[in-house]
Amino acid sequence: MTRKKVLKLRRECFGGTIFDITSGRRAYVDRTEFERIKCHRGLDAHLMAELGMNGSIDVTTPAWIPDFNFSAPDTVFFEVTRACNLRCSHCLNASGVRSMDELTQKQRLSMIDDLAETGVQEIRFTGGEPMILDGLGELLARATALNLRTSMGTNAVLATEKNVHRFARFLHMAIVSIDGMEDRHDSIRGRGAFRRTMAGMENFLSYSIKVRVNTVIMRSGIHDTVALAEHLYNRGIPLFVRRLVPSGRATDMLSEVLNKEEYEQVCVQLKPYLADPRGLTQGHYLNERALETRIRLPFRRSSCSAGHRGMVTLPNGNMQTCGFLGSLGEPSVGKVPDESLATIWKRLLVSNHIASLEDNLAIHNQYSTGPSTNCLAIALSSRICTPP
Ligand SMILES: C[S@@+](CC[C@H](N)C(=O)[O-])C[C@H]1O[C@@H](n2cnc3c(N)ncnc32)[C@H](O)[C@@H]1O
Ligand code: SF4
Known part of the structure; x- marks a missing residue:
């Protein structure tokens, strides 16, 4: 297309x-x-x-140009609904049932207009399951008309040929969640999910929509992550291996969080794929490199995008700096569309909100059994959960 x-x-x-x-x-x-x-x-x-x-x-040209950060978030992750067709055992925001206070379609559209005006470049539609929302096509079309990049995080179970055909013109990229090979994936996401997700992924590809797979690595599923990496690598499909964050339904899954040595073992097992120059296989803690920018920026560009390059809108319009932080009890930083994103961004940047979350990093990195991190959600989770 x-x-x-x-x-x-x-x-x-x-x-x-x-x-x-x-x-x-x-x-x-x-x-x-x-x-x-x-x-x-x-x-x-x-x-x-x-x-x-x-x-x-x-x-x-945003109205306010701070001299210590970007003038707008690059990407807003828009959790369009809490409803979901699956009930994954590790779901970060315990999705399943639509919340009573979700934004109306008119409010969602008005929010998208506001994001474009503020200088946001990409909207990642997510949830819950975005494909369950009747008005998804209309939201994608509006974002496309406003020259925004559109991407979607999805379990792809509902990505039938007919559904994908409906909005293929308005979607740049699908990020499909696969949590292992068939038995493992189905044990986390429900019987039959794997086959339907794989079929959905093929439908995206057949409409020339770029696909990346996201997988969440857990201690009991390391072998499966490696098998999935090999499978996708052989097909030339990019994979991102995410760490498990103990929030939502995963709050009690601390024993599934990998420690430093286990990450090192995974790196060894994934070595042939991580070494590939095309960068098809990526992941938290797996092949981190120092970030180089084309020109020197007058502020630190953190690898954690929370409140720095990214923001999240919850289904009711509450704004968080990251979906995981929101699930871990981060106070909301504003509400759209009642307030404009520009107002929220300015208030956030001049506050000590991010600085106070950053205070958790040093403690986490000193005491955790996991690898050293910049992730504010991991740091907050280790403050509120007891490590295994
Ligand atoms: C919450 S889902 C929403 C989009 C869609 N329903 C899906 O499953 O892709 C977004 C992503 O977060 C991942 N995820 C869910 N719970 C997680 C957790 N506790 N830790 C890390 N990632 C998690 C999912 O696997 C998925 O890739
Ligand atoms: S991870 Fe995605 S598919 Fe699974 S329950 Fe949560 S929102 Fe639904």
């Missing part, structure tokens, strides 16, 4: 963030480059070659 090639350019204190909505790639440009791109409404040949990007330019 051919889609319009659009590059989003957002003004920042250091110049700008440029984002290719088709590939999802992002780069930072300095002030001179920002002005040149804005003025010519496109990249010159030199930048095109260097960044590997081209397309028409859509410029956003």
